[in-house]
Amino acid sequence: MRAALMVGQDEPLAMSEVDFPRVPPDGVVVKLDACGVCRTDWHIWKGHWDWLGVHPRLPLILGHEMAGVVVEVGGEVRNLHVGNRVVAPFHYSCGLCNRCQAGFQNLCKRPQFPGSSLQGGFAEYVPVPRAEVNLLVLPDSVDSLAASTLGCRFMTAFHGTVEIAQLRPGERIAVYGCGGVGLSAVMIASALGAEVIAVDIDDVKLEKAHEVGASFSVNSSSEDPVAAIKEFTNGGVEVTIDALGIEETVQNSIGTLRVRGRHVQIGLTTAKERGLVAMPIDIIVAQEIRIAGCHGMPRRRYPDLLRMVDKGLIQPASLIGQEVSLENVNSVLDGMSSFENVGFSVITTW
Ligand SMILES: [Zn+2]
Ligand SMILES: [Zn+2]
Structure with a gap:
């Protein structure tokens, strides 16, 4: 599959062919329809958070504002199916620790972060672990482009x-x-x-x-x-x-x-x-x-958020400034260095 690889700090991402991801037993593989390019991607790419202990292993596929369609399902997954349209939050949680159990998956003790500690969404496909805890199935009224804005900012x-x-x-x-x-x-x-x-x-x-x-x-x-x-x-x-x-x-x-x-x-x-x-x-x-x-959002808030989008009370898609192809992700990252991008930039062509 095609992917944009971070191969070095502040170096252009390399457009590459990489192996199709292996589906985790408790996870799924999602074919991405849309993935936002976030300032967090830019910070990781620039190495700004070295002092915070964020040292991603390279090569890394960045990207964490992901929406797409489930194309493969792990053997332990019961409630997600091929063809489900889904959105992923930027923070994956374990679903088992006391914070997750108390309803604060956004503060999980064992979090994983796509595009930082795991493969992210600057690629055609992404594996998502513990998918029943981490993915939300989208209502028909929220398309993937709009949904890509919902997983992070x-x-x-x-x-x-x-x-x-x-x-x-x-x-x-x-x-x-x-x-x-x-x-x-x-x-x-x-x-x-x-x-x-x-x-x-x-x-x-x-x-x-x-x-x-x-x-x-x-x-x-x-x-x-x-x-x-x-x-x-x-x-x-x-x-x-x-x-x-x-x-x-x-x-x-x-x-x-x-x-x-x-x-x-x-x-x-x-x-x-x-x-x-x-x-x-x-x-x-x-x-x-x-x-x-404030860090992310607990999973239980998603229904309220999606209902407001469904009713047209908020229109997150109107915040999208530009749709780009995977090849153009480097120019989006460069634009972030001069703070010139307005609204969300979203990859929609792979
Ligand atoms: Zn983000
Ligand atoms: Zn947890």
């Missing part, structure tokens, strides 16, 4: 907005960073009835944010977002999401909150911060500010 934004932030209708939310996660959060928050403010340094991305539901935006390269948002909202917002993860956006997010505000951190920090950012602790104490992290 969109679902993380959904979990962050709905469950972690507990965003309520009529509240105001500021989203820092309008890449894939940020635009997803804008769309979801708007669908939930919140007033959404978008912050980015790129006017094109802010325009897209307005298209998908933002009613106010700040270009933080020319304006102080904290001051602008406090003025617009007469004192700050109830909820902030930082979809980027640099020191400035973490601190600005917290600075934008009003009393008893909730901040959700989705973006991981860079090699510069290495996870450490100074916080205004006294303000956090005196104003009862809450700060929470």
Whole structure:
């Protein structure tokens, strides 16, 4: 089968013929219809997360935003069948540890990550272990292209907005960073009835944010977002999401909150911060500010998410900026280096 192989850090992926994957006894093989190219792929390719202990074994097939059709089923699998259309989350779980059993598969003690610790989706076919725990069968109304957006950035934004932030209708939310996660959060928050403010340094991305539901935006390269948002909202917002993860956006997010505000951190920090950012602790104490992290989404949230897509309340496919062929994945990765891609880039031709 055809695959794009990562053969070295920051080296172009090599278009190659590789062996058809072997089906795991508890898994399936999926023929991919669509696979998104995510900033996480770019970080792994660049070697940015060496300091986090992410050292993928090369050659590696990147890609973790996968949707497709089951073409082969392992002997132990009972509830998935050839022909099922499926989506995979970016985090595979064991289904057995106490966190999985408590319903938090996104925080599994023994996670696997396609495109990092396992083969990913920059290929025609992908093996998926523990498939009954990790795959979801798609309703007819959600096609593979739309579904490819649901396994990573969109679902993380959904979990962050709905469950972690507990965003309520009529509240105001500021989203820092309008890449894939940020635009997803804008769309979801708007669908939930919140007033959404978008912050980015790129006017094109802010325009897209307005298209998908933002009613106010700040270009933080020319304006102080904290001051602008406090003025617009007469004192700050109830909820902030930082979809980027640099020191400035973490601190600005917290600075934008009003009393008893909730901040959700989705973006991981860079090699510069290495996870450490100074916080205004006294303000956090005196104003009862809450700060929470968000990682992926528990499996039990998928039915709600898919129902909202099915009813047309959210349109994740409208966040797709470009469909590309496997050959073009290198140019997408290069474009990420200059932050020039708008919305999701999805491989749909193999
Ligand atoms: Zn992703
Ligand atoms: Zn587990």
